[in-house]
Amino acid sequence: MHRFVFFVCVIASLLFCVGCGTYTRVEKDIYTITETDTTVAERVTNQPGDRDNGVIYPSSRTITTTRKMVQRDSVAERTYPNFIRLGLFEGIGTIGSSINGAPSTNTGIFGLFHDIDETFFNAEKDTSKSRLFSGEIYRIGVTEWRLRIFDEDPGWSWGLTAFEFIRPDDGENHTLTGAGVLTLRKRFYLKNTIPYAAITPFFSAALAPSTYTHFGVSADLGSIGGVNLRLYAAGVWGVPQAFVFKNALFFPYLGIGISLFDFLNKEEELNVEWKYHEHSSWDLSIAEIVAVKANVEEAFLRPKEPGESTPIISGFVGRLVSATIALPVLDYRLTLGTSLVSFLGLGLTEFAIGILPLRASYIWHPFQTDLVIEPFAEGAFAPSKFVHVGFRAQMTLAEEVSLLLQGGFVNGSTGSNAAFNTEGKRPPIIIDDPRSFSAVYFGFGFSFFDRMFSRKDLRYGKGYPHE
């Protein structure tokens, strides 16, 4: 069975990477350029001595006319997006999906807010409180292409989701996983400027590792900077094991979802060259990591031995799947952004994890280079609560890799009832309330798979159709 799941996942990944459709359409045009040139050379050589003069006086002038034509072909390649939707990650928190009163997954809105102690320290799940959100749905690698059906009715798309994970609740055998999930969607656009708003009925089906169908309707807002918000009313029917029609599950749900690095094109945008595409963000990045020195007693990863001093690298901070969206003030240099995860591991007792933290910043380009100075303030409310202010300097090193210099101050609580004592004993001791901390740090690191935009790349003030 494991081999089968592995095989299916490999196939799904290949489908996602190669795809029946492609992500970029290339149009190649040949231009024949013709250049003509005519050279006229006149030469008069006066011969010495007498000449015989006749009726027509003989002239020594010679005229040479040279015509030259050069033809050369110039090949122009234009690239266009070829997809309706291309998304990296979507998380949905489900309401009312619990089957037979099974406990909630305790992951809250968007299904993303996992408890730190349950996730990392095997703490027992708290089932004492009733929860509004029962379960979670995750999608990784969402692709959609245009579907030309019903007399080219707009808004139809079909797609593949590389991996889908559905947990209606925390019950045993209530988990459905799909690889290479086929999806059919029809978008009814309510708002035709960015961020788009649409009502989207959908139907999807997965064959393996679980066999299920998923159908419903969503109200979508996005994308802007790859960020989308969705409300769902849907149902799922399926069996946890592929083609084994036992323990079938059916549950309806209401859901609230968010997706990051999830880009949506309307049909007309498929005819706009990539270089003319409309951008709303200053920066998009998949992974950032900064090694830091902080004013902490013990390093995050390496407890101090007696008599040992704190190492020069005391921890690291990082972000996963981030978007920095331009706001229409201060020449669009004031931004609002978020990340899927913002992690601050400054010291053994000074750590925090923020899921979908809100981050305000100001983008400053001091020179005409790819150097960006960005003072920022970030706040997260779960699973750790913290306020994080600082600055960062980012410079492009190569395509999709940037160098980061970052410094900041963090004040908050870890959000964990497990705490390492200062002697570095593991497993951690259990404390009543999450430990509060504050720390200052400075460090350097790298951003991977990132795209930094300049002011002229932003869509604002250009009269683009979706502004």
Next chain:
Amino acid sequence: MAKATRMNSCRAIIAQTPIMRGLAISAMALVTVLAVSGCRTGDLSTFDLQRNTSWPIEGKILDSIDAVDVYADNALTVASGSGVAFRTKEITDGLVSMQFTMLPGNSITVHSRTTPHSDTVLQDPGISVTIRNNVVTVSPFTPSVSVPVNIQPNVPFIVEIENDGRWIDINVACTHIGRFETSRPSTQWVIVRSNDRASFTLVDPKFHPPFTEE
């Protein structure tokens, strides 16, 4: 509590019903077929003409695909307000010849030395030959070129455009419109648009490379 139990047993019934199972499998099959057919047919806005000749033509519908009907290997109709672009790959200079039939009240514009790709065609229509019932105009030359030509509705006529380096030679309905010098580079594409409220038929387009005779 009783309500919740009733709800859960209802869900269990729905989940285990053979009809639901069959319905779900049918739906999955339907989605698979849709996906695979969408994959197979690809881009419906492109078409091929003259496939069995030495110079096959690749076409592209510029607006709604429903506005163009490719009804034979060498013929198509274009509805009002729509357009097509076509090319024989690699041929830039040479002669393109095609037969049109216009309905009353229509006019056709043939663009040469441009491409159908948005950034250029919107800003640079190339050399445009606009054909109306009694006159053919060519732009963008100064002074403007306007030649009276008698074209009858529903009567086929031939348009020939020969690109040869810096020269373009245009014939419409056996009338020589002119030979014009231009510095625009030659391209592979010819774009044909129906301007007014009627369709036209385009039959037997052919590209000939330069210096060839058949």
